[in-house]
Amino acid sequence: MDRLLLSLAVCAGLLCIAPAHAADAAVGKALAEEACMDCHGEDGKGDDTTPAIAGKSVEELTKAMKEYQDGTRTKDAKMAKAAKKLSEAETADLVQYYSTLQ
Numbered sequence: 001m002d003r004l005l006l007s008l009a010v011c012a013g014l015l016c017i018a019p020a021h022a023a024d025a026a027v028g029k030a031l032a033e034e035a036c037m038d039c040h041g042e043d044g045k046g047d048d049t050t051p052a053i054a055g056k057s058v059e060e061l062t063k064a065m066k067e068y069q070d071g072t073r074t075k076d077a078k079m080a081k082a083a084k085k086l087s088e089a090e091t092a093d094l095v096q097y098y099s100t101l102q
């Protein structure tokens, strides 16, 4: 019982100092397969109708995603819709993934 209490205390302590969310490219890839690749292509290089997003910086990608989410960018309704479905953590994971592609 003491051990259980101790591990709970350690765990709670770790959670307190851990960042809210560490962006994870592997999780981002899985999300991209579901939500982005139909339009942006498997490699994120886009096509005639969709811009390339692979290899852009974290800053650029985050800015674009936030603009779709807050309604600043409205040029493509489907893109805006896709962005608005994402949580902040999911957005960070996706940005991490696409920024690592070349």
Ligand code: HEC
Binding pocket: 032, 035, 036, 037, 038, 039, 040, 049, 050, 051, 052, 053, 061, 064, 065, 073, 074, 075, 076, 078, 079, 082, 083, 086, 094, 095
């Ligand atoms: C229905 C097709 C579609 C889907 C699904 C889609 N996108 Fe897009 N995306 C577009 C189009 C079209 C544009 C260009 C629109 C514009 O100019 O604002 C775009 C633009 C973007 C941009 C901005 C690129 C730039 O250079 O300005 C980013 C970043 C982006 N998409 C990321 C994503 C991510 C991440 C997902 C998955 C959650 C996703 N998109 C899903 C069609 C789509």
